[in-house]
Amino acid sequence: MNSAPLLKVADLSKTFGGVQAVSRISFELKEKELLGVIGPNGSGKTTLVNLITGFVRPSSGAVLYRDKPITGLPPHRIVSLGIARTFQMVRPFYHMPAFKNLIVPLYSPRVKKMAGGKYGDRDAVALDLLEEVGFERDAYVSYKMAGSLPQGYLKRLELAKSMALRPDLLILDELFSGLSLAEVASIVPIIEKLRIQGKTIIMIEHRLKELFRIADKVMVLNYGRKIAEGSAKEVMENEEVKNAYLGSEE
Amino acid sequence: MKRRKERIDRGIKARSEDIFALSSFREMAYLLLPRALPVVGLLCFIPLLSEYWREVFISTATYALLAISWDMMICAGLVSLGQSLFYGIGSYVAGVLNHYWGLSPLFTIPIATVAGGFLCTVLLLPVLRLRGIYFAMVTLVLPLMLARLVEATRILGGTEGLTGLDPFPSQLTAFYVVQLGLLAALFGFRRVIGSDYGLIIRGISENDRSVMSAGLNIQWVKAQVLFMGASVGSFTGAVGTHLDMFAGMPGFALDYSIMPVAAAVVGGMGTFAGPVVGAFILVPLSEVLRALGALRIVFYGLFLVIFVVALPEGLFHYIQRKYHQFERWVEVEQ
Numbered sequence: 020m021n022s023a024p025l026l027k028v029a030d031l032s033k034t035f036g037g038v039q040a041v042s043r044i045s046f047e048l049k050e051k052e053l054l055g056v057i058g059p060n061g062s063g064k065t066t067l068v069n070l071i072t073g074f075v076r077p078s079s080g081a082v083l084y085r086d087k088p089i090t091g092l093p094p095h096r097i098v099s100l101g102i103a104r105t106f107q108m109v110r111p112f113y114h115m116p117a118f119k120n121l122i123v124p125l126y127s128p129r130v131k132k133m134a135g136g137k138y139g140d141r142d143a144v145a146l147d148l149l150e151e152v153g154f155e156r157d158a159y160v161s162y163k164m165a166g167s168l169p170q171g172y173l174k175r176l177e178l179a180k181s182m183a184l185r186p187d188l189l190i191l192d193e194l195f196s197g198l199s200l201a202e203v204a205s206i207v208p209i210i211e212k213l214r215i216q217g218k219t220i221i222m223i224e225h226r227l228k229e230l231f232r233i234a235d236k237v238m239v240l241n242y243g244r245k246i247a248e249g250s251a252k253e254v255m256e257n258e259e260v261k262n263a264y265l266g267s268e269e
Numbered sequence: 270m271k272r273r274k275e276r277i278d279r280g281i282k283a284r285s286e287d288i289f290a291l292s293s294f295r296e297m298a299y300l301l302l303p304r305a306l307p308v309v310g311l312l313c314f315i316p317l318l319s320e321y322w323r324e325v326f327i328s329t330a331t332y333a334l335l336a337i338s339w340d341m342m343i344c345a346g347l348v349s350l351g352q353s354l355f356y357g358i359g360s361y362v363a364g365v366l367n368h369y370w371g372l373s374p375l376f377t378i379p380i381a382t383v384a385g386g387f388l389c390t391v392l393l394l395p396v397l398r399l400r401g402i403y404f405a406m407v408t409l410v411l412p413l414m415l416a417r418l419v420e421a422t423r424i425l426g427g428t429e430g431l432t433g434l435d436p437f438p439s440q441l442t443a444f445y446v447v448q449l450g451l452l453a454a455l456f457g458f459r460r461v462i463g464s465d466y467g468l469i470i471r472g473i474s475e476n477d478r479s480v481m482s483a484g485l486n487i488q489w490v491k492a493q494v495l496f497m498g499a500s501v502g503s504f505t506g507a508v509g510t511h512l513d514m515f516a517g518m519p520g521f522a523l524d525y526s527i528m529p530v531a532a533a534v535v536g537g538m539g540t541f542a543g544p545v546v547g548a549f550i551l552v553p554l555s556e557v558l559r560a561l562g563a564l565r566i567v568f569y570g571l572f573l574v575i576f577v578v579a580l581p582e583g584l585f586h587y588i589q590r591k592y593h594q595f596e597r598w599v600e601v602e603q
Contacts, residue, residue, distance in 0.1 A: 072482070098484030110479040112472050122465050123472045127484030141465060184484055 023086065025050045025219050026071070026188060031080035033066055033243075040066040042243040043080070048188075053210075053220045055230045055251075058240035059263070064223045065107055067240070068192050072104045073097040084188070099129045103186035107193040107223075109173040113166035117154065117176055120165055121145035124183040133185050145183070152179045152209055171202045178209065188219045195226045203229055239263075271601045276594045303592070307455070307545070311448045316441065323444055327512065329552040330447040331505050336529035336536070336544030337454050338501040343538055344462055345494040346474030348401055351408030352529045354392070355502020356509065357415060357520035359385035363507035364431040364516025374435055378446070378507045385503025390496045397491050412521040419518055430517020437511055447508055451545070454501050458541045461497070470494055471539075528552075535576050537583020546585050 024047040033041040041063040048054050056064050069075040071082055073094040081090045089097055103124075112120050124130065125141045149161045152175040160168070165176065174194060181189055191210075195203045203226065210233060213220065224230040231237070231251035239247040239254055241263040247254050254260055285296040315326050335352040342349045363381040366372045372380075396407045420428055437443035461467050472480045473487050480487050510516045528551070529544065536547025554572065558565040580587055 074478070074481070093486070094481040095484050095486045098482065103484075104482055106479070106482070110476050110482075112468075112475050112479065114471070114475060115468065119468060122468050123480055123485070124483035126465055126469055129484045180479075180483065 024048055024083075025052075025085060027083040027086075028071065029081045029083070031067070031070055031082065032078045033063075033070055033075060034078050039243050041070060041077075044240070044243075044245050045080075046238055046245065046248060048219060048221065050187075050219055051214070051217055052235045053214060053222065053233060055234035055237040056221060056223045056240065057225070057227060057230065057237060062240040063243035064240055065192055066243075068104060068190050068221075068223065071097075072102060072190065095127075098127065098184060098186075101129070101185075101187035102190065103181040103184040103188070104190040105177045105181050105192055105194060107196065109170075109177045111165040111168075111173055111176055111180075113164065115165060116162050117165050117168060117172070118142065118145040118149055118161045120176055121148055121179055121183050124180050127184060129184055148179045148183055149176070152176070152182070153205055170197050171199070174198060174202075175206065178206070182213070186218065188221070189213065190221045190223075192223045193225060194222070195224060195229060207233065272598045273601050274596050275599045276590070276596050278594050282593045304456075307542075308452060311452065312445070315448075316444060320440060323440060325553055325556050327440075327444055327447050329549055330451045331509060332525075332528050332532060332552050333545045333548035334447070334451055334454060334501055334505040335525055336532040336548050337451075337458060337541050338498040338505075339529040340533050340538060340541050340544045341458055341462075341494060341498040341501070343533070344467075344474060345470045345491050346400070346477065347397075347491065347495065347498075348405045349408045349498075349526075350405045350530070351410075351412050351526050352502050353521050353523065353525035354408060354412040354415070355385065355389050355499045356506035356525040357412055357518075358388050358392075358499075359503025359506025360510040360516045360520035361425060361431075361506075362388070362503065363510045364434055365425065367434045367511070368426075368431045368516075374437060374511045378504065378511070381507035381510075382500050382504040385506065386496050386500030389499035389503065390492055393495055393499075394492060397488055397495065409526065412526070413523075416518045416521040426517065428518060430515055430519075432515050432517075434510060434514045434516065436514050443508070443512055450501075450504055450508070454504075455541050455545055458497070462539075462541070531573060533583075535573070535584060537585035537587070540583075540585050540589070543583050543585030546588075547583070550584070 026048040028047075029045050031041055031044045032039070044063075044067060046054075056067065058064050066075065070077045073089070073092050073096070076091055081088055083089070084100055084102065089100065112123065122141050122145060125144055146161055150156045154161045154172065154175065160172065165173065168176070174197070178191070178194060181191075194206065198206070207229060210220065210222075222230060222234065234251060236249060237251050237254045238245060239257070239260050246259045246263060247257040281296060281299050284290065285299050290296040290300055316323065318326070335356060338355060339349055339352055359381045362385045363374075363377040366377040366380060367374070392411065393408065396404060399407065419425055425431060437446070462470065469480060469485060469490055473490060477487050506520055509520070529548075532547035532551055533544040534547070535551060536545065537543030555565070555569055558568050561568060
């Protein structure tokens with residue numbers, strides 16, 4: 020395994036008008052690792068995702084991807100380098116059929132480059148991808164308007180949209196939130212399959228049980244600061260974590 | 270027992286969706302008729318009318334073109350209140366080429382279409398990031414500002430404008446130039462928006478962040494859309510210049526901005542055919558109402574209000590639905 024980190028975040032900070040949303044966070048992520056990020060509401064998890072993916076410009080600090088700084092690049096450039104994300108609040112194109120939603124990422128320069136300058140039949144690729152995330156092949160559901168799909172399908176669609184970009188690093192922002200246990204159980208194998216394909220994954224999650232089962236390491240945020248990092252077990256035993264986050268639930 | 274209306278696609282719509290449509294004349298007619306109607310109507314029947322009505326339909330097509338240009342921009346979520354910017358710039362580019370270099374309309378119109386579109390795109394490029402009402406405000410102000418600039422600096426003929434420009438060889442030539450331009454824009458844009466590229470454009474208006482996270486540069490796509498819209502608007506301005514034999518400040522007039530929006534609202538946004546239908550109702554209507562004198566605006570306004578209240582989706586959406594689907598009442602179980 021390559022020992023150089025795929026992603027390196029150094030002293031990343033973001034202030035929103037006096038509020039320290041993310042404060043001096045540093046971490047490294049090796050290739051093929053799965054990092055879980057947890058923390059109470061408002062602890063800066065989603066802001067961290069926005070900072071890495073270029074949706075929000077950091078106040079200070081740097082993000083290095085494959086040893087190259089990507090801080091301040093626009094989102095579409097960062098995607099082209101191979102970092103894809105999902106949104107916590109799903110963002111489908113409600114007025115398009117589900118499979119047409121995937122045409123948008125399949126149209127991107129990155130996919131074109133990886134497919135060798137040709138797109139092929141995007142509709143067919145889109146339908147295959149939807150099947151991969153659990154849209155029943157012969158059912159009508161792939162052709163339904165995204166606006167008429169239930170939450171479980173929308174979350175899968177969101178995942179398929181990021182997978183369509185053939186990313187090396189996948190950032191999943193609360194993919195499990197709002198889903199039933201059965202639905203979560205059906206998505207976990209998809210993520211495990213992505214890991215076998217060699218993807219590096221960052222998962223932001225509130226569902227600790229499911230996350231701890233698949234994560235290599237876990238990072239805990241609180242008030243924008245990193246308060247712990249390590250294996251699931253180490254993190255759970257950390258006193259500060261217990262006080263700040265897990266303790267409050269007891 | 271509660272009832273609701275259920276809409277179901279007509280059998281013929283499903284049958285004519287793929288290659289099998291070619292197996293029957295009925296299916297082919299189903300596909301062809303709506304497309305042939307505007308082509309035959311515009312090119313074969315309207316020219317038979319009197320010279321006065323031909324003039325009316327030239328001006329109708331002008332507004333229809335501006336409405337199409339507006340519609341293209343709304344597809345990408347760009348709300349414009351300044352189609353007159355495109356019209357004015359196109360008109361001045363054609364006017365300058367004709368007045369100072371003596372180029373004939375044969376050259377000024379194509380050059381003004383491309384150069385005008387480019388100029389407008391560059392002018393609006395800095396504010397392309399703005400959304401909704403903010404973008405609309407800038408587009409509204411810009412043409413008014415340019416008109417005052419011409420007035421204050423007395424460039425390009427100042428308030429007098431550029432006069433005595435070359436006219437079209439005949440009214441019929443002008444008529445066909447405008448109508449062919451209209452048909453090209455109508456069918457061209459419908460094609461673009463129906464393609465995968467069109468999905469990206471519509472995606473931007475629905476959810477721009479989602480398009481960004483799909484690895485696409487939305488500012489670049491928006492600039493392309495703006496260029497397409499601005500080119501059509503500039504084409505209209507260039508044609509108008511040679512019709513009036515004059516290019517001047519009236520090219521930036523508010524009429525060219527407001528009328529396309531009204532046409533698109535009456536006809537139905539996002540379809541291109543809708544705004545054309547809207548323009549072909551509103552402009553001739555305004556001519557017919559001329560007999561009423563001062564009350565004309567009152568009736569015109571009343572008509573607009575009734576239309577918007579009764580058919581908020583727009584006329585074309587309504588017709589399209591009736592054409593493709595039938596409705597029936599079904600009982601809803603409580």
